[in-house]
Amino acid sequence: MTKGIIERNESDENQVVNIGDNLPVSMKIVQSIYNEITGKTERLSQTLRNNHDITFNDLKQLNIKIRQLYEQYNVVSKNCAVTVFHVNDCKEQFSSFERFEIYDSSNTSPCENVRLEYNFLIVLPGTQKAQPYKLTLDLHSRIALRKKASREHGMTRRILRIFATKTGNIEIDYVDYTVARNFMVAIDQWYKAVKHNKTAPFIEFLQDKSEQFSSIFKIFTLIIVIAVIFINREILINASSSNDVLFSLSLISFGVVYISGLVAAKLGSVFENAVDSHQAISGLHLNRGDELALEEFKEANAQSIRSALVSVVLIVTLNLFSAYMASLLSIGS
Known part of the structure; x- marks a missing residue:
């Protein structure tokens, strides 16, 4: 005969369990005894x-x-x-x-x-x-x-x-x-x-992808710059171009691509930080300090949106500027 084993009868609405020699006892009493003995x-x-x-x-x-x-x-x-x-x-x-x-x-x-x-x-x-x-x-x-x-x-x-x-x-x-x-x-x-309070679904989507923006901005800019240089390759380089000209054009092209990538990655980081810093309003309103903090919180969220928009405008400007510089090289050649 097994003793000390507790079996719970799930079908009993009164939560009766069998302990020891199959003695039916209320689960509430078992819990009370357990708490009394262990103090837990x-x-x-x-x-x-x-x-x-x-x-x-x-x-x-x-x-x-x-x-x-x-x-x-x-x-x-x-x-x-x-x-x-x-x-x-x-x-x-x-x-x-x-x-x-x-x-x-x-x-x-x-x-x-x-x-x-x-x-x-x-x-x-x-x-x-x-x-x-x-x-x-x-x-x-x-x-x-x-x-x-x-x-x-x-x-x-x-x-x-x-x-x-x-x-x-x-x-x-x-x-x-x-x-x-x-x-x-x-x-x-x-x-x-x-x-x-709820966060706008678009903001939540951007926050889920925020760690990728630095790479996205960089890759997008590099594609634009490299594409512009490639399209104008026949204008930049011709049969009469000397080795010095080829070297200079290669150095300038590499510099434009490299610097554009760095600037784009930095703008991507700014956009990422701006998106991540935007938070849904959640708080307590028990005193005057809470009201003042709420105003500051809303202003910080507005500032994060402005920073994100500025970074997008700057990345577009960077790509347009890179295309413009490539066109100047083609005209100069």
């Missing part, structure tokens, strides 16, 4: 990457939804803590959501992150011991992170821009999976209901 809890997490636009009213609605979920269970103890992180490396902590409601909205330092942490004890049916649960929700502001990155240099700036792609995180430490799943679904529904 499981964790359910989800990373958020949508471009949210969250206001204080959105957070208030979330708090209401969490409190409504409490009513479904026998919650014997609960508390909420809110922490607001600013880009000036300061933070404000509130021991309850009610205290968070008096947050100073005139603060001029943008909110980098807001963290809501809920701790509660639930006594589930069939158990007598209260089980601990911890729900942590982090919501990041890409607007604030970009402003913070603008003050940094080198690797630190690049790291902050990488982190800006992640806009939030949900973590639930639990004993009973069903309870944790209900809270996760409720938060997910709330998050889908808040305002989200």
